[in-house]
Amino acid sequence: xxxxxxxxxxxxxxxxxxxxxxxxxxxxxxxxxxxxxxxxxxxxxxxxxxxxxxxxxxxxxxxxxxxxxxxxxxxxxxxxxxxxxxxxxxxxxxxxxxxxxxxxxxxxxxxxxxxxxxxxxxxxxxxxxxxxxxxxxxxxxxxxxxxxxxxxxxxxxxxxxxxxxxxxxxxxxxxxxxxxxxxxxxxxxxxxxxxxxxxxxxxxxxxxxxxxxxxxxxxxxxxxxxxxxxxxxxxxxxxxxxxxxxxxxxxxxxxxxxxxxxxxxxxxxxxxxxxxxxxxxxxxxxxxxxxxxxxxxxxxxxxxxxxxxxxxxxxxxxxxxxxxxxxxxxxxxxxxxxxxxxxxxxxxxxxxxxxxxxxxxxxxxxxxxxxxxxxxxxxxxxxxxxxxxxxxxxxxxxxxxxxxxxxxxxxxxxxxxxxxxxxxxxxxxxxxxxxxxxxxxxxxxxxxxxxxxxxxxxxxxxxxxxxxxxxxxxxxxxxxxxxxxxxxxxxxxxxxxxxxxxxxxxxxxxxxxxxxxxxxxxxxxxxxxxxxxxxxxxxxxxxxxxxxxxxxxxxxxxxxxxxxxxxxxxxxxxxxxxxxxxxxxxxxxxxxxxxxxxxxxxxxxx
Amino acid sequence: xxxxxxxxxxxxxxxxxxxxxxxxxxxxxxxxxxxxxxxxxxxxxxxxxxxxxxxxxxxxxxxxxxxxxxxxxxxxxxxxxxxxxxxxxxxxxxxxxxxxxxxxxxxxxxxxxxxxxxxxxxxxxxxxxxxxxxxxxxxxxxxxxxxxxxxxxxxxxxxxxxxxxxxxxxxxxxxxxxxxxxxxxxxxxxxxxxxxxxxxxxxxxxxxxxxxxxxxxxxxx
Ligand code: HEM
Ligand SMILES: [Cu+2]
Ligand SMILES: [Cu+2]
Numbered sequence: 001x002x003x004x005x006x007x008x009x010x011x012x013x014x015x016x017x018x019x020x021x022x023x024x025x026x027x028x029x030x031x032x033x034x035x036x037x038x039x040x041x042x043x044x045x046x047x048x049x050x051x052x053x054x055x056x057x058x059x060x061x062x063x064x065x066x067x068x069x070x071x072x073x074x075x076x077x078x079x080x081x082x083x084x085x086x087x088x089x090x091x092x093x094x095x096x097x098x099x100x101x102x103x104x105x106x107x108x109x110x111x112x113x114x115x116x117x118x119x120x121x122x123x124x125x126x127x128x129x130x131x132x133x134x135x136x137x138x139x140x141x142x143x144x145x146x147x148x149x150x151x152x153x154x155x156x157x158x159x160x161x162x163x164x165x166x167x168x169x170x171x172x173x174x175x176x177x178x179x180x181x182x183x184x185x186x187x188x189x190x191x192x193x194x195x196x197x198x199x200x201x202x203x204x205x206x207x208x209x210x211x212x213x214x215x216x217x218x219x220x221x222x223x224x225x226x227x228x229x230x231x232x233x234x235x236x237x238x239x240x241x242x243x244x245x246x247x248x249x250x251x252x253x254x255x256x257x258x259x260x261x262x263x264x265x266x267x268x269x270x271x272x273x274x275x276x277x278x279x280x281x282x283x284x285x286x287x288x289x290x291x292x293x294x295x296x297x298x299x300x301x302x303x304x305x306x307x308x309x310x311x312x313x314x315x316x317x318x319x320x321x322x323x324x325x326x327x328x329x330x331x332x333x334x335x336x337x338x339x340x341x342x343x344x345x346x347x348x349x350x351x352x353x354x355x356x357x358x359x360x361x362x363x364x365x366x367x368x369x370x371x372x373x374x375x376x377x378x379x380x381x382x383x384x385x386x387x388x389x390x391x392x393x394x395x396x397x398x399x400x401x402x403x404x405x406x407x408x409x410x411x412x413x414x415x416x417x418x419x420x421x422x423x424x425x426x427x428x429x430x431x432x433x434x435x436x437x438x439x440x441x442x443x444x445x446x447x448x449x450x451x452x453x454x455x456x457x458x459x460x461x462x463x464x465x466x467x468x469x470x471x472x473x474x475x476x477x478x479x480x481x482x483x484x485x486x487x488x489x490x491x492x493x494x495x496x497x498x499x500x501x502x503x504x505x506x507x508x509x510x511x512x513x514x515x516x517x518x519x520x521x522x523x524x525x526x527x528x529x530x531x532x533x534x535x536x537x538x539x540x541x542x543x544x545x546x547x548x549x550x551x552x553x554x555x556x557x558x559x560x561x562x563x564x565x566x567x568x569x570x571x572x573x574x575x576x577x578x579x580x581x582x583x584x585x586x587x588x589x590x591x592x593x594x595x596x597x598x599x600x601x602x603x604x605x606x
Numbered sequence: 607x608x609x610x611x612x613x614x615x616x617x618x619x620x621x622x623x624x625x626x627x628x629x630x631x632x633x634x635x636x637x638x639x640x641x642x643x644x645x646x647x648x649x650x651x652x653x654x655x656x657x658x659x660x661x662x663x664x665x666x667x668x669x670x671x672x673x674x675x676x677x678x679x680x681x682x683x684x685x686x687x688x689x690x691x692x693x694x695x696x697x698x699x700x701x702x703x704x705x706x707x708x709x710x711x712x713x714x715x716x717x718x719x720x721x722x723x724x725x726x727x728x729x730x731x732x733x734x735x736x737x738x739x740x741x742x743x744x745x746x747x748x749x750x751x752x753x754x755x756x757x758x759x760x761x762x763x764x765x766x767x768x769x770x771x772x773x774x775x776x777x778x779x780x781x782x783x784x785x786x787x788x789x790x791x792x793x794x795x796x797x798x799x800x801x802x803x804x805x806x807x808x809x810x811x812x813x814x815x816x817x818x819x820x821x822x823x824x825x826x827x
Contacts, residue, residue: 107800181797187774188757194714194799280775288758288773322651328664353760354771355778358695362688369680376676377669379640384668386647388660393652401648408640412633419629419683421622421690424769425611428760428795493610494764496795499803507612507764507791583659590658 020158022150023566027157028136029459032452034160035128036533042119043526049112049500052104054519056501064102094172107196109500110179115171117182118204121306122211123164125444129309130215130253131160133451134222134246136459140557141243143231143575143595145567148224152217159214163207170203178204181498183299186278186291190270202271205264212257212264219257222250231556231595233575237333238594240555240579241326244333245312248340249305256301263294292354296347304343306440308336310403310447311378317400317450318385320553321392323590325580327384328377335374335381342371352420353427361420368418375411379404390583390590394551395469399450402477406442410435413488428498431491437484449473449532456536457550461563462543468535475528482521486514554593555579612764615786615811619767621690629683694768697779704781705746712752712759712772715801717792724825734824738807743817744787750780760796763809771796784811 021027051060059065062079069080083101086093098108135153139146147153170177175198180189188194189201226247230239239247266277276285319326326332348356348364382404391397413435417423426432449472456464495508502508502515549558556575560568573595581592584599592599608630614623651659692699709728711718719740723732728751742748752761754772761780762769765788770780792807812820 105800106803110797110800110802179800185758185797188797188799194757196800280773282775323653323659325661325663327662328669331664331669353769354758355773355776358692358697361695362691365687365691366681366684369684370677372680373673373676377673380668380672381664383640383643383647384662384664386644386651388662389647389651390653390657390659391648391651401644405641405644408637412637415633415680415683416626416629419625419687421687421694422626422629424694425622425626425764425767427769428762489607489610492607494612494762496762496793498797499793501803504804505791505793505806583661585661 020154022146022154024135024139024147024150024153025459025564025568027153028132028134030157031127031131031135031160032459034157034164035124035132036536038119038123038127038164039529040533042116042124043529045112045116045119047523047526048104049109049116050519050522052109052500053502054516056503057103059102060099060104070101098176104500106500107176107179110181110195110498111177111197111200113498114179114181114204115167115177118178118208119167120440121182121302122208123160123167125306125440125448126215127160128448129313129444130246130249130305131157131218133242133309133313133448133455134218134250136455137242137557138222138225138246139229140458140560140564140568141240141555142226142229142234143556143559143569143573144225144229145569145572147221148229149221152221156214156218156221159210159217163211163214166203166207166210170200170207173199173203176200183295184267184291185295186267186270186288190267190278190291192271202268205268205271209261209264212261215253215257219250219253222246223254226250231572231575234556234594235575237330238575238578240312241315241329241332241336242309242312245308245315245336248336249308252301252305252308252340252343256298256305259294260298260302263291263298266294267291289351289354289356292351293347296350297344299350300347301340301343303439304339306444307407308339310444311336311407313447313451313454314382314400314403315385316555317396317454318382318404319580319582320454320551321394321397321400322386322389323392323582324385324389325578325582326381327387328381329578329580331377332381335377338374339371342367342374346371349418349423352423365418365420369415372411372415372418375407375414379408379411395464395466395473396450396454396551398470398473398477399446399453402473403443403446403450406438406446406480410438410442413438425494426491428496429491430487430495430497433497434484434487434491437480437487441480441484446476449476452536454551455557456539456543457546458557458560458562458564460540460543461546462539462541463546463550464535464539464543468531472528472531472535475531476525479521479525479528483518483525486518490514549593552589552591554581554591556594559593559595613786614765614767615784615788615790616766616768617783617785618690618694619765621693622767625687625690628686632679632683695770700749700779700781701747701783703747704749706742706748707751708740708742708748709751709753710740710761710772711755712761712794712798712805713755714757714799715794715805717759717761717794717805717807718755719807721824732825738792739810740792740807741810741812741817741820742784743814744784744811745814746817747781747783750782752778752780757798758796759794759798759805762793762795763790764793765790766809769795784809787811787813787816 065080065083066076068074068076086096177200179197192198269275278286278291346368349368352361453464453469548562559573575594583590709720717738719736721734722728752772754774759772766782790809794805
């Protein structure tokens with residue numbers, strides 16, 4: 001194919017190289033940038049509502065009106081001038097409707113957290129962990145030149161862009177964007193009369209349908225590629241764990257997303273065609289619980305879609321930087337497969353208090369407790385991998401260690417909620433919010449940061465700045481814990497989630513200080529991410545030039561030249577051993593690449 | 607951390623709190639052990655010049671031990687939870703012959719309480735409807751017929767350790783027995799629209815005398 005980098009280089013125009021690229025690496029990078037942009041959108045929304053939680057009914061900093069303006073109508077600041085202009089104008093301006101004087105309105109608040117979660121789950125974590133890492137890593141790590149279906153691959157990215165555009169338009173339609181939570185419980189979501197949200201919710205559903213197609217197309221591609229295009233010698237049990245995780249995630253996506261799509265289609269019928277799939281009317285009709293069953297039948301596998309690639313990435317990083325084989329490689333694989341199976345029969349744990357028959361609650365408690373077991377196995381194996389290792393505290397490794405520790409907290413907090421009697425109290429409180437963020441931010445996002453720094457040299461041929469990466473890590477790690485740990489306490493105090501003003505409740509008065517502290521930490525957390533972005537783009541052009549295999553890694557992606565040419569490898573490598581042959585006794589160097597034909601025959605993975 | 611739990615004032619609440627405490631200690635111990643091990647490993651096995659990592663591929667014995675241990679622990683935990691859960695939520699196990707029966711109807715953005723009155727039947731003339739105020743006697747079994755008018759709401763009384771979603775066109779039975787007189791908040795715990803925050807009722811638990819006086823005042827004989 002393209003054995004010579006130069007020949008292919010000249011054929012491509014800017015458009016075919018950077019925009020409508022068919023190259024899996026470029027598509028991976030596109031997903032990465034896409035996800036990072038959406039990360040800032042989602043994060044910005046969160047800061048807006050965090051302000052409201054700390055200082056209810058108080059104008060936002062900078063864009064909010066000044067006290068003098070509010071009390072005496074005296075224009076003091078630039079913001080006051082802006083508000084003056086908005087109130088004088090004839091039209092109903094967006095800002096006037098949603099946050100008059102810079103105060104977040106309750107309806108706007110609902111829209112903010114709804115869109116925050118929707119964007120983070122569907123437009124940040126999945127596009128980056130699955131879209132970016134999946135595309136970039138799969139062909140390189142299994143030793144092939146590209147994905148099985150490059151055009152489908154491109155389609156997958158552009159469908160995701162379309163979904164993001166549709167989702168963004170929703171912010172500006174009359175009635176505002178969807179405001180029924182990312183879980184979109186019916187009938188709040190299915191009947192516009194209960195929220196006043198009109199096309200916002202429709203666009204939300206349509207956008208997620210499109211995003212569903214994108215994931216579907218992507219996952220078919222991943223599965224086909226991994227099954228059919230592995231390099232000679234690359235048996236399934238020689239696959240790196242991150243590829244295993246992406247393979248399993250692709251299967252989950254393929255099977256789970258259509259369920260959400262069906263539910264979304266029914267939702268759209270309810271909203272636009274007057275059907276009542278999700279409404280119980282006096283004459284009969286549907287059932288609000290049907291939505292919840294469908295949503296969580298998708299939703300629980302979805303949360304594992306969010307974490308499995310993180311587990312895979314963390315496994316790579318822990319092995320590489322402990323210079324040791326993965327402890328219990330096969331049990332890691334089986335644990336992931338177990339999670340993938342059990343993930344289908346636990347969805348009811350989101351519905352313990354929903355009015356679902358109580359006997360079913362007990363069944364779902366049992367299955368949910370079961371799924372904690374493979375999670376524990378994975379944790380112990382990560383510890384086992386570090387045991388008697390030679391640990392290097394590189395920036396990626398710091399993130400991997402954070403991943404493991406935060407996942408432990410998130411997993412343990414899951415036990416409380418899996419326990420039906422305890423869940424009666426903590427369901428729909430900040431305890432759940434703490435749990436979500438420990439697994440998805442503490443888990444998936446730390447793995448993602450670690451993965452970005454680790455593979456950056458292969459992606460862009462340069463290193464990210466180490467000092468900046470470490471500053472970013474520590475700031476993020478500390479601010480993350482200051483933001484989300486206290487939410488456990490709020491939850492234990494009974495603080496409900498999704499309320500815009502806790503000060504309306506007697507029993508929550510005591511939490512005012514804690515809410516302020518959380519908001520301060522959240523702003524710190526948000527601003528710390530600017531370091532990452534600066535580091536990312538600065539290093540792309542100015543970073544230290546990377547050698548071919550700077551971290552001394554065994555897996556195949558590091559066999560390819562840097563920067564990786566179109567077609568990846570000069571000659572397709574042959575695989576001789578498992579991916580984690582580090583510190584093999586009797587060997588001089590502490591690593592033996594998978595494609596190295598010399599050295600002792602492999603022990604691991606066969 | 608558990609000192610943040612609001613005071614418990616229901617008969618079944620203590621069972622919930624006991625489980626909460628048990629899980630708290632269990633997870634705290636696991637957390638300390640795992641994190642302690644991690645930190646020891648990070649210090650002890652940090653990279654040192656001239657020292658190579660040991661080549662260890664795993665241990666089937668260990669895998670079996672920790673798989674079995676976690677399975678046993680979570681199942682024991684589950685065993686202790688089933689009876690509590692059924693006691694609180696299974697209508698077949700509710701204490702019979704309630705002292706008070708009330709219908710609670712969640713609607714945007716209030717709780718409507720309906721008392722059947724002396725004839726103990728809903729839908730008759732002596733029914734009493736109150737907005738956001740629920741009155742019950744202390745140490746008495748209360749049954750609630752929970753429903754909603756428009757969207758899903760959730761009936762939450764933190765001090766009772768009780769939460770149950772209310773669904774439109776469906777009646778869900780809920781029970782409790784309060785052990786301490788007082789006035790407690792009933793927030794709505796399920797997102798129900800722009801007025802969700804601040805949707806708030808009150809549970810007034812009276813001493814028997816006060817409750818009798820309240821009944822007398824409402825339905826004078
Ligand atoms: C040890 C494993 C875990 C257990 C036992 C567990 C258990 C639970 C339970 C019972 C709930 C529902 C709580 C409620 O609403 O009352 C829940 C919620 C949730 N979990 Fe987990 N979980 C585990 C791991 C994870 C992982 C790995 C993720 C994702 C990466 C995750 C993400 C979520 C999310 C996003 C929600 C909240 C959804 C919502 O209501 O908005 N969990 N978990
Ligand atoms: Cu779940
Ligand atoms: Cu509500």
